[in-house]
Amino acid sequence: MAAVGALAATALVVLTGCGGSGSGTGDEGAASPTRSSGPPAHSPGPAITPLPTTGAVDYQLGGAYPPPKGVTVVERDAGDRPAPHTYSICYVNGFQTQPDQAARWSGPRAELLLRGSDGRPVSDPDWPGEHILDPTTPAKRAGILAVLAPVIRSCATKGFQAVEIDNLDTFTRFHRIPESATEALARAYVRTAHAAGLAIAQKNAAESSRTARSWGFDFAVAEECHVYDECGAYTAVYGKRVIEVEYTDNLRTPFASLCRAGNRPPLLVLRDRDLTTPASPHYRDRTC
Template sequence: MPDYQLGSSYTPPAGVTIVERDSTAHPAEDKYSICYVNGFQTQPEDAGLWKSKYPAAILRDSTGNPVSDPGWPDEMLLDTTTAAKRATITKVLTKSIARCADRGFDAVEFDNLDSWTRSHRALTRSGNLALAKSLVRIAHRDGLAAGQKNTPQLGASGRKSTGFDFVVAEECVKYQECDAYTKAYGKHVIDIEYSDNIGRRWSSVCALKSRPAMTILRDRNLVPPTKKAYVFDHC
């Protein structure tokens, strides 16, 4: 059973065997640990670094301004359109991947693989997958399994062509996308549903034959158990 702890690290609930945390955190003790790396957009706290040292790696609009994710406006999209820009991004993220390995994580997942769908056609699927292939190669070199994040439209190509080992999906039950992942990855699918958007009783989610075996319910902001908004449940 997994837990998704990107908002804050805390002692996992009883029965949890897989824990995902941010690359700036440390892995949970005695658990299979997945390291979160924002592979295709900038983390808010790193915006200054990208702007000052790697400005050409940021996707920009026709006026030269950075293009942000409409859902997360404090995250800028990275520019995957050329081999040179992808090489720069890979160079920067290699440090994050190495940190994951050095701290003892078992795997890494690269978020926002589907950024091309939010780029107003400035980015392409092929450019993003080329970057993904480079990041997966680095992860495997460092002894880490590599996880695909969302992007059901890849089907089996994420595993066969890009080299991903597993999937971390968000709300595949809500959006009826789970089959796309389970057909490609079998039991190696983690699904996180969010309590503010589930739209049905949790027991009915767990009763679905189409859901991944590892399906959990979390609060949207992934707060720790000490906060009133904390939600965690599992099937």
Template sequence: MTSHRLRTRTALGAGLALAAAVTTSALVVGTANSTAPFALPPVNAGFDYQIGGAYTPPSGVEVVSRDRSDSPAPGLYNICYVNAFQTQRAGETDGPDDWDPNLLLRNSDGSVVIDPDWDEAILDITTDAKRQSIANKIKGQIDECAAKGFDALELDNFDTYTRDVVNGRITASHAQAYIKILSSYGHTKGLAVGQKNTVELAPNRAANGLDFAIAEECGDPRWNECSQYVDAFGDNAIFIEYTSAGMKNACTYADRVSVVRRDVNVAPKGASGYLRETC
């Protein structure tokens, strides 16, 4: 299945019984393998998606997601964006040249597999040894998020296994085994961990150690996935739309979850193309 996400950057274990038990307010919670308490994002709160560059949050915003290279917004609940399943583009910090070549997924001809939409090399999480090695590097980025004072993690590209270019080499089982390593570590650092997109795996969110959802385009009429995130995560969900049609559908949940419309490039306020709308 091809990912349909407009992901941008400057990028059945639980069931309905669990969904009914999901908290509807920001609480300090923990898990069996956590060594530090962590707080969930406040639900149905004003949200701003700033992974394309930080700026002063608009009035009414309580929750912000920013790239780990930026600092948290003072006085707000801050989510730290980490590109956990792919490298950055060639020439950027954490691009493919900054990774062990053996940890990059390769085609049968030995060439590195590149996500064509974002020009990012895909990390090879197909063995336990490689997952551990990749996770060790990403843990350093999680440490950076925690040290800066972020409250939660947005681990992007959980759905890399759905990319056509992967051709089945990475599976949903690989993705879940890997994200469990990262979510467990995030919890030990006192960070809540969000599931980014990947609605197919939302029912497994408890087993995967994922505390809330960040869903792009769930309101898009082609997909209509917002209800599935609410089924799995209750009100602990944040919906991001990029079109008026998607926003209209997502806004039917605006009395329960956080909803925002942004421009596709998630430009900082004042930059060309900037757009931010609420329900």
């Protein structure tokens, strides 16, 4: 436990050293978070480039490849390089672990994983190999940020303009995590991204859009919002700064009809579920 405490103590310096974002509290006030009616103002720092509201988008989390003709916005994993000459978004799993990064959360950092009644790390049944991060104390949030803040900053160093933080809604599925703990960690991610000059995206969690916006998120990435009739929940908060990702195995409307819809988010892409690259026979990628 001493090693974990040292890691967390070091990370707390990182938490308090980040530039503030709006009227939110830091970890010290997470037990009684302050709500605001609108997005927090950015603190002085590097200029942040907002998500464009025109053009075409591609979602390349399964592997990087040259964007199709006409694509101007591309999202890739944090381990990849940004797509040249595009508005590039960097994917970071902020509330769960990635299956291929188990070593990142081993040793003393294993204490940052949520534990079940049997003492074992809790995994997400919908995503094999993903474990749930535990943001329930200031020390654990600091430890998580010590791991992921450098990843966020590396996105900026590589040349990305924005970062997407995945699994914001984990607290709604694993009820031992209170919303206040999620808010405290989310605000820390927002401060980190903004201090690095990155816009930051809410991922899914349509029902939390207004709350997430008040925490400082700049735009949204929404999977299957047409299928689940949720697109309006995002656009009511973020306007046109919403990326809609639909999948070929669950599309209830012809894609051409969806493109013609007047109320859809302007950045819409249709992908195969596994987000494969063009080398795969299962690859599908269409934009409006």
